[in-house]
Amino acid sequence: MPSVSLSSSSSSDRQPIDPEWLSRDATEVAPDLLGCVLVRQFADGQTYRGFIVETEAYTPDDPAMHAYRRPTDRNRVLFGRAGMSYVYRIYGIYHCFNVVTDLEGRPSAVLLRALELNALPEGGTPADAAKPHRAAAGPGKLCRILKIDASLTAQPLYPGNPLWLEHRSPDWQAKLDRPTGSTEGTASHPLLEFVQTTRIGLTQGVDLPWRWYVKSSRAVSRH
DNA sequence: TGTAAGATCCTA
DNA sequence: AGGATCTTACAT
Numbered sequence: 001m002p003s004v005s006l007s008s009s010s011s012s013d014r015q016p017i018d019p020e021w022l023s024r025d026a027t028e029v030a031p032d033l034l035g036c037v038l039v040r041q042f043a044d045g046q047t048y049r050g051f052i053v054e055t056e057a058y059t060p061d062d063p064a065m066h067a068y069r070r071p072t073d074r075n076r077v078l079f080g081r082a083g084m085s086y087v088y089r090i091y092g093i094y095h096c097f098n099v100v101t102d103l104e105g106r107p108s109a110v111l112l113r114a115l116e117l118n119a120l121p122e123g124g125t126p127a128d129a130a131k132p133h134r135a136a137a138g139p140g141k142l143c144r145i146l147k148i149d150a151s152l153t154a155q156p157l158y159p160g161n162p163l164w165l166e167h168r169s170p171d172w173q174a175k176l177d178r179p180t181g182s183t184e185g186t187a188s189h190p191l192l193e194f195v196q197t198t199r200i201g202l203t204q205g206v207d208l209p210w211r212w213y214v215k216s217s218r219a220v221s222r223h
Numbered sequence: 224t225g226t227a228a229g230a231t232c233c234t235a
Numbered sequence: 236a237g238g239a240t241c242t243t244a245c246a247t
Contacts, residue, residue, distance in 0.1 A: 066243095088243090
């Protein structure tokens with residue numbers, strides 16, 4: 001199976017992310033999720049992994065937050081415990097996938113905006129086949145290629161379920177742990193930078209710098 | 224019951 | 236810059 005990922009780490013060296021680790025402010029969790037892995041497991045056992053390379057944070061006091069006003073049928077899971085999925089339909093066509101974060105009663109989430117897939121699932125568009133590294137470059141495309149829809153909202157993100165998260169591999173983490181002041185990459189430690197900037201596509205909270213991405217990744221939706 | 228807007232993406 | 240496409244939230 002052809003790999004379209006920049007990393008070749010095996011899955012066995014990564015630990016599942018548990019709800020406790022996600023029970024922090026979304027603006028802390030969002031950059032920490034860069035380099036972590038989203039796992040999609042289908043009913044037949046087929047499993048795909050994607051490195052998270054772009055995230056956005058949404059917080060309780062954030063006017064762009066779907067739960068900014070009050071609980072509704074759609075947003076109720078955001079008010080609950082961390083470690084749940086929040087999936088919603090956008091513009092009638094796509095879906096967006098979020099990880100619920102922070103403490104119960106503090107509606108918060110991290111939107112996953114782009115992944116580097118370990119392999120390209122069946123059923124993608126011709127454009128996906130032509131540029132597999134772009135198949136999950138954007139929150140709508142990410143859900144489309146991994147077949148994430150509204151049936152997967154309000155689900156625990158835990159191994160064995162359709163979706164769960166895994167921590168950074170030690171190999172990947174090491175790339176971040178270069179000595180401070182080092183601006184040049186090396187063969188063993190390629191240059192790896194995070195960029196923090198404003199979020200995309202909003203009409204509210206447009207100036208909050210709560211989008212993070214891996215600068216070198218070709219899967220980022222917009223640099 | 225009606226309606227305006229939307230955490231997108233692709234094409235022109 | 237515009238259109239696809241439809242659910243949600245809030246107003247009436």
